[in-house]
Amino acid sequence: MSRRSKRRGKRETIDHRDRWMITYADLITLLLIFFVIMYAMSNLDSGKYDVVTQSLQNTFNASDSILELGEGLGEKPGQTITETPPSDVQGEDPSKGEGNPPDSGTATPDDDNKPLTEREEQFRSQEQELQNLFNVITQYIEDNKLENQIFVADKPQGLSITLSDRFLFDQGQAALKDGAAPTLSKLASLFRDLNTVVSIEGHTDNVPVGANSAYTDNWQLSGERALSVLRFFLDTEKLNPDGFQYAGYADTRPTGDNTTAAGRQKNRRVEITVLRQLQP
Template identity: 65%
Template sequence: MRTRAKRRGRKEGGDHRDRWMITYADLITLLLIFFVVMYAMSSLDAKKYEVVVQSLQDTFRKGDSILEQGSGITGTADRYTSKNPPAAKQSAADKKEAGSTKLTEREQAFRKQEKELQNLMGVIQKYISENKLESQIFVADQPRGIVITLNDRFLFDQGRAALKQGSANTLSKLASLFRDLKTPISIEGHTDNIPFTRTTNSSIYKDNWELSGARALSVLRFFLDREQLSPSGFQYAGYADTRPVGDNSTEAGRQKNRRVEITVLRQLQQ
Protein backbone atom coordinates (compact mmCIF):
# COMPACT_ATOMS: atom_id res chain seq x y z
CA MET A 1 0.00 0.00 0.00
CA ARG A 2 2.74 2.40 0.92
CA THR A 3 4.55 1.63 -2.30
CA ARG A 4 1.52 2.41 -4.42
CA ALA A 5 0.96 5.70 -2.53
CA LYS A 6 4.55 6.74 -3.11
CA ARG A 7 4.25 5.99 -6.84
CA ARG A 8 0.99 7.96 -7.06
CA GLY A 9 2.59 10.93 -5.27
CA ARG A 10 5.53 10.92 -7.61
CA LYS A 11 3.22 10.92 -10.65
CA GLU A 12 1.09 13.82 -9.39
CA GLY A 13 4.20 15.79 -8.46
CA GLY A 14 5.50 15.44 -12.01
CA ASP A 15 2.25 16.88 -13.38
CA HIS A 16 2.60 19.97 -11.18
CA ARG A 17 6.12 20.63 -12.44
CA ASP A 18 4.98 20.74 -16.14
CA ARG A 19 2.06 23.14 -15.66
CA TRP A 20 4.31 26.19 -16.31
CA MET A 21 4.36 25.21 -19.99
CA ILE A 22 0.63 25.92 -20.22
CA THR A 23 1.15 29.46 -18.94
CA TYR A 24 4.13 29.94 -21.27
CA ALA A 25 2.11 28.77 -24.27
CA ASP A 26 -0.70 31.19 -23.35
CA LEU A 27 1.81 34.04 -23.11
CA ILE A 28 3.32 33.26 -26.52
CA THR A 29 -0.17 33.14 -28.03
CA LEU A 30 -1.05 36.53 -26.52
CA LEU A 31 2.18 38.03 -27.83
CA LEU A 32 1.44 36.69 -31.28
CA ILE A 33 -2.05 38.21 -31.18
CA PHE A 34 -0.59 41.51 -29.94
CA PHE A 35 1.87 41.76 -32.83
CA VAL A 36 -0.80 40.81 -35.36
CA VAL A 37 -3.01 43.62 -34.02
CA MET A 38 -0.09 46.07 -34.11
CA TYR A 39 0.71 45.12 -37.71
CA ALA A 40 -2.93 45.57 -38.71
CA MET A 41 -3.00 49.03 -37.10
CA SER A 42 0.20 50.06 -38.90
CA SER A 43 -1.49 49.66 -42.32
CA LEU A 44 -3.01 53.15 -42.55
CA ASP A 45 -5.46 54.43 -45.08
CA ALA A 46 -3.43 57.20 -46.76
CA LYS A 47 -6.49 59.25 -47.70
CA LYS A 48 -8.00 59.09 -44.21
CA TYR A 49 -4.62 59.95 -42.73
CA GLU A 50 -4.34 63.05 -44.90
CA VAL A 51 -7.85 64.14 -43.88
CA VAL A 52 -7.01 63.77 -40.19
CA VAL A 53 -3.69 65.63 -40.53
CA GLN A 54 -5.30 68.47 -42.47
CA SER A 55 -8.06 68.77 -39.90
CA LEU A 56 -5.56 68.97 -37.05
CA GLN A 57 -3.47 71.55 -38.89
CA ASP A 58 -6.50 73.74 -39.55
CA THR A 59 -7.56 73.48 -35.92
CA PHE A 60 -4.18 74.46 -34.51
CA ARG A 61 -3.72 77.21 -37.11
CA LYS A 62 -7.01 78.89 -36.19
CA GLY A 63 -6.61 78.59 -32.40
CA ASP A 64 -4.99 81.32 -30.30
CA SER A 65 -2.06 80.36 -28.12
CA ILE A 66 -2.90 79.94 -24.42
CA LEU A 67 0.72 80.75 -23.62
CA GLU A 68 0.11 84.23 -25.02
CA GLN A 69 -3.16 84.64 -23.09
CA GLY A 70 -5.14 83.45 -26.08
CA SER A 71 -8.44 81.61 -26.12
CA GLY A 72 -6.97 78.19 -26.94
CA ILE A 73 -7.94 75.72 -29.64
CA THR A 74 -11.59 75.51 -28.59
CA GLY A 75 -11.89 79.28 -28.15
CA THR A 76 -13.12 79.05 -24.54
CA ALA A 77 -9.96 79.40 -22.47
CA ASP A 78 -9.21 82.94 -21.20
CA ARG A 79 -12.06 84.25 -23.31
CA TYR A 80 -12.09 87.63 -21.63
CA THR A 81 -8.32 88.16 -21.42
CA SER A 82 -7.40 87.15 -24.94
CA LYS A 83 -4.99 89.57 -26.53
CA ASN A 84 -4.55 87.80 -29.86
CA PRO A 85 -6.66 89.19 -32.73
CA PRO A 86 -9.19 86.83 -34.31
CA ALA A 87 -7.96 84.80 -37.26
CA ALA A 88 -8.96 86.62 -40.46
CA LYS A 89 -10.01 84.74 -43.55
CA GLN A 90 -7.58 85.16 -46.44
CA SER A 91 -9.23 86.18 -49.67
CA ALA A 92 -8.28 84.76 -53.06
CA ALA A 93 -6.69 88.08 -54.03
CA ASP A 94 -4.56 88.08 -50.86
CA LYS A 95 -3.41 84.53 -51.55
CA LYS A 96 -2.45 85.46 -55.11
CA GLU A 97 -0.54 88.50 -53.88
CA ALA A 98 1.24 86.46 -51.21
CA GLY A 99 2.27 83.92 -53.85
CA SER A 100 3.67 86.60 -56.13
CA THR A 101 5.78 88.16 -53.36
CA LYS A 102 7.72 84.92 -53.01
CA LEU A 103 9.63 85.80 -56.20
CA THR A 104 12.46 88.27 -55.79
CA GLU A 105 12.73 91.31 -58.03
CA ARG A 106 15.63 89.66 -59.89
CA GLU A 107 13.59 86.50 -60.51
CA GLN A 108 10.70 88.57 -61.82
CA ALA A 109 13.12 90.44 -64.09
CA PHE A 110 14.47 87.15 -65.47
CA ARG A 111 10.93 85.94 -66.18
CA LYS A 112 10.12 89.15 -67.98
CA GLN A 113 13.33 88.88 -70.00
CA GLU A 114 12.59 85.27 -70.96
CA LYS A 115 9.17 86.30 -72.27
CA GLU A 116 10.79 89.07 -74.34
CA LEU A 117 13.35 86.63 -75.78
CA GLN A 118 10.69 84.16 -76.85
CA ASN A 119 8.68 86.95 -78.50
CA LEU A 120 11.84 88.16 -80.25
CA MET A 121 12.58 84.69 -81.61
CA GLY A 122 9.03 84.36 -82.94
CA VAL A 123 9.19 87.71 -84.75
CA ILE A 124 12.57 86.90 -86.34
CA GLN A 125 11.41 83.47 -87.50
CA LYS A 126 8.36 85.04 -89.10
CA TYR A 127 10.52 87.70 -90.82
CA ILE A 128 12.89 85.03 -92.20
CA SER A 129 9.98 82.98 -93.52
CA GLU A 130 8.16 85.92 -95.11
CA ASN A 131 11.33 87.17 -96.87
CA LYS A 132 12.59 83.70 -97.85
CA LEU A 133 15.92 84.14 -96.07
CA GLU A 134 16.19 80.60 -94.69
CA SER A 135 19.48 79.99 -96.52
CA GLN A 136 21.05 83.25 -95.27
CA ILE A 137 19.81 83.75 -91.70
CA PHE A 138 19.34 81.19 -88.92
CA VAL A 139 17.88 81.72 -85.47
CA ALA A 140 18.20 79.32 -82.55
CA ASP A 141 17.34 79.28 -78.85
CA GLN A 142 20.50 78.29 -77.00
CA PRO A 143 21.33 78.27 -73.27
CA ARG A 144 23.33 81.51 -73.57
CA GLY A 145 20.56 83.32 -75.45
CA ILE A 146 18.81 83.79 -78.80
CA VAL A 147 21.49 83.33 -81.49
CA ILE A 148 20.95 84.95 -84.90
CA THR A 149 23.47 83.63 -87.45
CA LEU A 150 24.07 85.59 -90.67
CA ASN A 151 25.88 83.99 -93.58
CA ASP A 152 28.99 85.89 -94.69
CA ARG A 153 27.77 85.92 -98.32
CA PHE A 154 24.68 87.76 -97.18
CA LEU A 155 26.73 90.47 -95.45
CA PHE A 156 30.13 90.78 -97.14
CA ASP A 157 32.17 90.26 -100.29
CA GLN A 158 35.01 87.76 -100.11
CA GLY A 159 37.86 88.97 -97.92
CA ARG A 160 36.01 92.20 -97.09
CA ALA A 161 34.38 93.62 -93.97
CA ALA A 162 32.26 96.36 -95.59
CA LEU A 163 28.54 95.54 -95.46
CA LYS A 164 26.68 94.87 -98.70
CA GLN A 165 23.80 97.16 -99.58
CA GLY A 166 21.36 94.25 -99.63
CA SER A 167 21.92 93.52 -95.94
CA ALA A 168 20.76 96.93 -94.72
CA ASN A 169 17.03 96.12 -94.60
CA THR A 170 17.55 93.00 -92.51
CA LEU A 171 19.95 94.71 -90.11
CA SER A 172 17.51 97.63 -89.75
CA LYS A 173 14.75 95.15 -88.90
CA LEU A 174 16.91 93.57 -86.23
CA ALA A 175 17.80 97.00 -84.86
CA SER A 176 14.12 97.86 -84.45
CA LEU A 177 13.67 94.68 -82.40
CA PHE A 178 16.74 95.37 -80.25
CA ARG A 179 15.81 98.97 -79.46
CA ASP A 180 13.65 98.26 -76.41
CA LEU A 181 15.43 95.19 -75.08
CA LYS A 182 17.01 95.42 -71.63
CA THR A 183 19.65 92.75 -72.21
CA PRO A 184 23.22 92.75 -73.59
CA ILE A 185 23.82 91.82 -77.24
CA SER A 186 27.04 90.16 -78.39
CA ILE A 187 28.23 90.41 -82.02
CA GLU A 188 30.85 87.82 -82.98
CA GLY A 189 32.73 87.30 -86.24
CA HIS A 190 33.92 83.84 -87.40
CA THR A 191 35.91 82.47 -90.36
CA ASP A 192 36.97 79.10 -91.76
CA ASN A 193 40.46 77.66 -91.21
CA ILE A 194 41.96 78.55 -94.58
CA PRO A 195 44.99 80.80 -93.93
CA PHE A 196 44.20 84.36 -94.89
CA THR A 197 46.87 86.61 -96.41
CA ARG A 198 46.81 90.03 -97.98
CA THR A 199 48.49 88.86 -101.17
CA THR A 200 46.09 86.01 -101.96
CA ASN A 201 42.92 87.91 -101.07
CA SER A 202 43.89 91.47 -102.02
CA SER A 203 42.62 92.58 -98.63
CA ILE A 204 43.74 95.11 -96.07
CA TYR A 205 43.49 92.56 -93.26
CA LYS A 206 46.50 90.64 -92.04
CA ASP A 207 44.79 87.35 -91.12
CA ASN A 208 41.50 85.72 -90.13
CA TRP A 209 41.64 87.29 -86.68
CA GLU A 210 41.62 90.80 -88.08
CA LEU A 211 38.97 89.94 -90.68
CA SER A 212 36.57 88.32 -88.18
CA GLY A 213 36.93 91.22 -85.74
CA ALA A 214 36.45 93.82 -88.49
CA ARG A 215 33.28 92.12 -89.73
CA ALA A 216 31.77 92.04 -86.24
CA LEU A 217 32.69 95.69 -85.82
CA SER A 218 31.01 96.62 -89.12
CA VAL A 219 27.71 95.15 -87.91
CA LEU A 220 28.11 96.94 -84.59
CA ARG A 221 28.80 100.26 -86.36
CA PHE A 222 25.64 99.83 -88.39
CA PHE A 223 23.56 99.52 -85.22
CA LEU A 224 25.29 102.41 -83.46
CA ASP A 225 25.89 104.93 -86.26
CA ARG A 226 22.99 104.34 -88.61
CA GLU A 227 20.31 103.03 -86.23
CA GLN A 228 21.40 105.11 -83.22
CA LEU A 229 21.18 102.26 -80.73
CA SER A 230 22.79 102.70 -77.31
CA PRO A 231 26.40 101.42 -77.24
CA SER A 232 26.08 100.37 -73.59
CA GLY A 233 24.09 97.30 -74.56
CA PHE A 234 26.58 95.87 -77.09
CA GLN A 235 29.84 93.94 -77.16
CA TYR A 236 31.78 92.49 -80.09
CA ALA A 237 34.61 90.06 -80.74
CA GLY A 238 36.40 88.21 -83.55
CA TYR A 239 37.20 84.52 -83.10
CA ALA A 240 38.73 83.64 -86.51
CA ASP A 241 38.44 79.84 -87.00
CA THR A 242 38.55 78.85 -83.30
CA ARG A 243 34.81 78.15 -82.94
CA PRO A 244 33.71 76.15 -85.99
CA VAL A 245 30.15 74.85 -86.41
CA GLY A 246 30.89 72.88 -89.59
CA ASP A 247 33.53 70.56 -90.98
CA ASN A 248 36.43 72.62 -92.32
CA SER A 249 37.48 69.75 -94.58
CA THR A 250 34.49 70.37 -96.87
CA GLU A 251 33.35 73.48 -98.74
CA ALA A 252 29.87 73.27 -97.22
CA GLY A 253 31.35 73.09 -93.73
CA ARG A 254 33.68 76.01 -94.34
CA GLN A 255 30.76 78.05 -95.63
CA LYS A 256 28.89 77.44 -92.36
CA ASN A 257 31.93 78.59 -90.39
CA ARG A 258 32.14 81.93 -92.23
CA ARG A 259 29.47 83.81 -90.32
CA VAL A 260 28.51 86.60 -87.95
CA GLU A 261 26.52 85.67 -84.86
CA ILE A 262 24.33 88.18 -83.06
CA THR A 263 23.41 86.78 -79.65
CA VAL A 264 20.77 88.35 -77.40
CA LEU A 265 22.15 87.13 -74.10
CA ARG A 266 20.18 85.67 -71.19
CA GLN A 267 21.76 88.19 -68.90
CA LEU A 268 20.39 91.19 -67.08
CA GLN A 269 22.16 94.49 -67.51
CA GLN A 270 23.60 95.97 -64.36
Protein backbone atom coordinates in the same frame (compact mmCIF):
# COMPACT_ATOMS: atom_id res chain seq x y z
CA MET B 1 94.97 50.07 -8.82
CA SER B 2 95.10 52.56 -11.64
CA ARG B 3 92.73 50.53 -13.84
CA ARG B 4 90.13 50.22 -11.07
CA SER B 5 90.25 53.95 -10.49
CA LYS B 6 89.61 54.65 -14.17
CA ARG B 7 86.60 52.30 -14.33
CA ARG B 8 85.14 53.73 -11.14
CA GLY B 9 85.52 57.27 -12.50
CA LYS B 10 83.71 56.35 -15.72
CA ARG B 11 80.74 54.84 -13.87
CA GLU B 12 80.45 57.89 -11.65
CA THR B 13 80.42 60.14 -14.72
CA ILE B 14 77.59 58.19 -16.37
CA ASP B 15 75.53 58.19 -13.17
CA HIS B 16 75.94 61.95 -12.85
CA ARG B 17 74.68 62.63 -16.38
CA ASP B 18 71.43 60.65 -15.89
CA ARG B 19 70.35 62.27 -12.64
CA TRP B 20 68.06 64.77 -14.49
CA MET B 21 65.64 61.93 -15.21
CA ILE B 22 64.85 61.63 -11.50
CA THR B 23 63.95 65.32 -11.30
CA TYR B 24 61.85 65.09 -14.49
CA ALA B 25 59.92 62.08 -13.18
CA ASP B 26 59.21 63.92 -9.91
CA LEU B 27 57.91 66.93 -11.85
CA ILE B 28 55.54 64.82 -13.97
CA THR B 29 54.23 63.09 -10.85
CA LEU B 30 53.57 66.42 -9.14
CA LEU B 31 51.72 67.74 -12.21
CA LEU B 32 49.56 64.62 -12.32
CA ILE B 33 48.70 65.01 -8.64
CA PHE B 34 47.89 68.70 -9.23
CA PHE B 35 45.38 68.00 -12.03
CA VAL B 36 43.79 65.15 -10.07
CA ILE B 37 43.23 67.51 -7.15
CA MET B 38 41.80 70.21 -9.46
CA TYR B 39 39.39 67.71 -11.04
CA ALA B 40 38.31 66.45 -7.61
CA MET B 41 37.61 70.02 -6.45
CA SER B 42 35.48 70.88 -9.51
CA ASN B 43 31.71 70.56 -9.02
CA LEU B 44 28.92 71.33 -11.55
CA ASP B 45 26.13 73.39 -10.03
CA SER B 46 23.15 71.56 -11.49
CA GLY B 47 20.75 74.12 -10.05
CA LYS B 48 22.31 77.01 -11.93
CA TYR B 49 22.48 74.90 -15.11
CA ASP B 50 18.73 74.24 -14.94
CA VAL B 51 17.99 77.95 -14.41
CA VAL B 52 20.04 78.98 -17.46
CA THR B 53 18.48 76.29 -19.63
CA GLN B 54 14.94 77.27 -18.66
CA SER B 55 15.68 80.96 -19.25
CA LEU B 56 16.99 80.32 -22.79
CA GLN B 57 14.04 78.09 -23.57
CA ASN B 58 11.53 80.71 -22.46
CA THR B 59 13.32 83.41 -24.46
CA PHE B 60 13.21 81.47 -27.70
CA ASN B 61 9.58 80.47 -27.19
CA ALA B 62 8.49 84.08 -26.69
CA SER B 63 10.52 85.65 -29.53
CA ASP B 64 9.62 86.15 -33.21
CA SER B 65 11.72 84.57 -35.92
CA ILE B 66 12.37 85.74 -39.46
CA LEU B 67 11.79 82.16 -40.62
CA GLU B 68 8.39 81.14 -41.96
CA LEU B 69 7.27 84.72 -42.65
CA GLY B 70 8.20 85.87 -39.13
CA GLU B 71 5.77 83.63 -37.26
CA GLY B 72 8.46 82.58 -34.78
CA LEU B 73 8.81 79.41 -32.74
CA GLY B 74 5.98 77.36 -31.29
CA GLU B 75 5.17 76.22 -27.80
CA LYS B 76 7.93 73.61 -27.90
CA PRO B 77 11.50 74.20 -29.06
CA GLY B 78 11.85 73.40 -32.74
CA GLN B 79 8.09 73.57 -33.51
CA THR B 80 7.18 76.24 -36.07
CA ILE B 81 3.81 77.96 -36.21
CA THR B 82 2.36 78.26 -39.73
CA GLU B 83 -0.69 80.09 -41.00
CA THR B 84 -2.14 76.98 -42.62
CA PRO B 85 -3.25 73.99 -40.52
CA PRO B 86 -1.41 70.65 -40.84
CA SER B 87 -2.52 68.27 -43.55
CA ASP B 88 -4.00 65.72 -41.12
CA VAL B 89 -7.12 67.85 -40.39
CA GLN B 90 -10.46 67.67 -42.15
CA GLY B 91 -10.30 67.76 -45.92
CA GLU B 92 -7.24 65.57 -46.28
CA ASP B 93 -7.16 63.33 -49.33
CA PRO B 94 -7.85 59.80 -48.02
CA SER B 95 -5.76 58.30 -50.83
CA LYS B 96 -2.64 59.69 -49.18
CA GLY B 97 -1.54 57.59 -46.24
CA GLU B 98 0.37 58.81 -43.26
CA GLY B 99 3.65 57.44 -44.55
CA ASN B 100 3.25 58.64 -48.15
CA PRO B 101 5.47 61.66 -48.94
CA PRO B 102 3.93 64.57 -50.87
CA ASP B 103 4.50 64.73 -54.60
CA SER B 104 7.26 67.30 -54.96
CA GLY B 105 6.64 67.72 -58.66
CA THR B 106 3.00 68.81 -58.26
CA ALA B 107 2.19 72.46 -57.66
CA THR B 108 0.04 73.19 -54.62
CA PRO B 109 -2.39 76.07 -54.14
CA ASP B 110 0.11 77.66 -51.76
CA ASP B 111 2.75 77.64 -54.54
CA ASP B 112 0.34 79.36 -56.93
CA ASN B 113 -0.57 82.05 -54.41
CA LYS B 114 2.97 82.66 -53.21
CA PRO B 115 4.18 86.07 -54.42
CA LEU B 116 7.22 86.11 -56.69
CA THR B 117 10.43 87.75 -55.58
CA GLU B 118 11.82 90.72 -57.46
CA ARG B 119 14.48 88.54 -59.10
CA GLU B 120 11.89 85.97 -60.20
CA GLU B 121 9.79 88.75 -61.73
CA GLN B 122 12.83 90.06 -63.62
CA PHE B 123 13.72 86.58 -64.85
CA ARG B 124 10.20 85.93 -66.13
CA SER B 125 10.14 89.30 -67.84
CA GLN B 126 13.48 88.57 -69.51
CA GLU B 127 12.35 85.15 -70.74
CA GLN B 128 9.13 86.61 -72.13
CA GLU B 129 11.11 89.31 -73.92
CA LEU B 130 13.44 86.73 -75.50
CA GLN B 131 10.49 84.54 -76.53
CA ASN B 132 8.76 87.46 -78.21
CA LEU B 133 11.98 88.37 -79.99
CA PHE B 134 12.42 84.78 -81.16
CA ASN B 135 8.90 84.70 -82.60
CA VAL B 136 9.27 88.01 -84.44
CA ILE B 137 12.61 87.09 -86.01
CA THR B 138 11.40 83.63 -87.00
CA GLN B 139 8.37 85.13 -88.70
CA TYR B 140 10.53 87.71 -90.48
CA ILE B 141 12.82 84.97 -91.83
CA GLU B 142 9.84 83.00 -93.16
CA ASP B 143 8.19 86.04 -94.73
CA ASN B 144 11.37 87.06 -96.57
CA LYS B 145 12.53 83.54 -97.54
CA LEU B 146 15.83 83.89 -95.65
CA GLU B 147 15.96 80.37 -94.20
CA ASN B 148 19.32 79.68 -95.89
CA GLN B 149 20.91 82.95 -94.80
CA ILE B 150 19.71 83.62 -91.24
CA PHE B 151 19.35 81.10 -88.41
CA VAL B 152 17.90 81.78 -84.98
CA ALA B 153 18.25 79.52 -81.92
CA ASP B 154 17.61 79.75 -78.20
CA LYS B 155 20.88 78.84 -76.44
CA PRO B 156 21.80 78.83 -72.75
CA GLN B 157 23.73 82.09 -73.08
CA GLY B 158 20.89 83.81 -74.92
CA LEU B 159 19.04 84.17 -78.22
CA SER B 160 21.50 83.54 -81.07
CA ILE B 161 20.98 85.03 -84.55
CA THR B 162 23.48 83.68 -87.09
CA LEU B 163 23.96 85.49 -90.42
CA SER B 164 25.89 83.88 -93.27
CA ASP B 165 28.81 85.82 -94.70
CA ARG B 166 27.26 85.55 -98.20
CA PHE B 167 24.33 87.54 -96.91
CA LEU B 168 26.49 90.28 -95.36
CA PHE B 169 29.84 90.52 -97.21
CA ASP B 170 31.63 89.93 -100.45
CA GLN B 171 34.31 87.25 -100.39
CA GLY B 172 37.28 88.26 -98.25
CA GLN B 173 35.76 91.67 -97.45
CA ALA B 174 34.40 93.27 -94.28
CA ALA B 175 32.27 96.01 -95.85
CA LEU B 176 28.53 95.32 -95.63
CA LYS B 177 26.54 94.62 -98.79
CA ASP B 178 23.70 96.95 -99.61
CA GLY B 179 21.24 94.06 -99.46
CA ALA B 180 22.04 93.45 -95.80
CA ALA B 181 20.71 96.83 -94.66
CA PRO B 182 16.95 95.99 -94.48
CA THR B 183 17.53 92.93 -92.30
CA LEU B 184 19.98 94.71 -90.01
CA SER B 185 17.54 97.61 -89.72
CA LYS B 186 14.80 95.18 -88.71
CA LEU B 187 17.06 93.71 -86.03
CA ALA B 188 17.99 97.19 -84.85
CA SER B 189 14.32 98.04 -84.36
CA LEU B 190 13.97 94.96 -82.16
CA PHE B 191 17.14 95.74 -80.19
CA ARG B 192 16.23 99.36 -79.51
CA ASP B 193 14.18 98.74 -76.36
CA LEU B 194 16.00 95.69 -75.02
CA ASN B 195 17.16 95.72 -71.40
CA THR B 196 20.13 93.45 -72.01
CA VAL B 197 23.47 93.28 -73.83
CA VAL B 198 23.85 92.24 -77.48
CA SER B 199 27.09 90.47 -78.42
CA ILE B 200 28.34 90.52 -82.03
CA GLU B 201 30.95 87.89 -82.98
CA GLY B 202 32.76 87.43 -86.29
CA HIS B 203 33.93 83.97 -87.45
CA THR B 204 35.85 82.67 -90.48
CA ASP B 205 36.96 79.35 -91.92
CA ASN B 206 40.56 78.11 -91.67
CA VAL B 207 41.61 79.24 -95.14
CA PRO B 208 44.25 82.00 -94.84
CA VAL B 209 43.51 85.39 -96.34
CA GLY B 210 44.99 86.07 -99.76
CA ALA B 211 48.33 87.73 -100.33
CA ASN B 212 46.62 90.83 -101.73
CA SER B 213 44.07 91.05 -98.90
CA ALA B 214 43.67 94.27 -96.96
CA TYR B 215 43.64 92.22 -93.76
CA THR B 216 46.61 90.65 -92.03
CA ASP B 217 44.90 87.37 -91.16
CA ASN B 218 41.53 85.80 -90.29
CA TRP B 219 41.66 87.34 -86.82
CA GLN B 220 41.59 90.84 -88.26
CA LEU B 221 39.02 89.90 -90.90
CA SER B 222 36.61 88.38 -88.37
CA GLY B 223 36.99 91.34 -86.02
CA GLU B 224 36.41 93.88 -88.81
CA ARG B 225 33.28 92.05 -89.95
CA ALA B 226 31.83 92.11 -86.45
CA LEU B 227 32.76 95.77 -86.16
CA SER B 228 30.99 96.58 -89.46
CA VAL B 229 27.73 95.16 -88.12
CA LEU B 230 28.20 97.03 -84.85
CA ARG B 231 28.86 100.33 -86.62
CA PHE B 232 25.69 99.88 -88.66
CA PHE B 233 23.70 99.61 -85.43
CA LEU B 234 25.46 102.57 -83.81
CA ASP B 235 26.10 104.97 -86.71
CA THR B 236 23.17 104.24 -89.02
CA GLU B 237 20.48 103.16 -86.56
CA LYS B 238 21.71 105.31 -83.65
CA LEU B 239 21.41 102.58 -81.03
CA ASN B 240 22.93 103.02 -77.58
CA PRO B 241 26.55 101.74 -77.60
CA ASP B 242 26.28 100.70 -73.93
CA GLY B 243 24.13 97.77 -74.98
CA PHE B 244 26.67 96.17 -77.35
CA GLN B 245 29.95 94.29 -77.39
CA TYR B 246 31.88 92.70 -80.26
CA ALA B 247 34.74 90.28 -80.90
CA GLY B 248 36.47 88.35 -83.68
CA TYR B 249 37.36 84.68 -83.25
CA ALA B 250 38.82 83.80 -86.68
CA ASP B 251 38.52 80.01 -87.18
CA THR B 252 38.80 79.02 -83.49
CA ARG B 253 35.08 78.28 -83.00
CA PRO B 254 33.92 76.32 -86.04
CA THR B 255 30.40 74.93 -86.32
CA GLY B 256 31.10 72.97 -89.53
CA ASP B 257 33.82 70.76 -91.01
CA ASN B 258 36.60 72.90 -92.45
CA THR B 259 37.67 70.04 -94.75
CA THR B 260 34.53 70.48 -96.88
CA ALA B 261 33.25 73.47 -98.84
CA ALA B 262 29.84 73.31 -97.13
CA GLY B 263 31.47 73.21 -93.71
CA ARG B 264 33.73 76.17 -94.46
CA GLN B 265 30.73 78.14 -95.71
CA LYS B 266 28.92 77.38 -92.46
CA ASN B 267 31.88 78.62 -90.43
CA ARG B 268 32.01 81.99 -92.23
CA ARG B 269 29.39 83.82 -90.23
CA VAL B 270 28.46 86.62 -87.85
CA GLU B 271 26.63 85.63 -84.68
CA ILE B 272 24.47 88.19 -82.89
CA THR B 273 23.50 86.99 -79.41
CA VAL B 274 20.99 88.70 -77.14
CA LEU B 275 22.53 87.68 -73.84
CA ARG B 276 20.68 86.44 -70.81
CA GLN B 277 21.54 88.72 -67.93
CA LEU B 278 19.75 86.65 -65.29
CA GLN B 279 19.85 82.94 -64.55
CA PRO B 280 17.07 80.97 -62.79
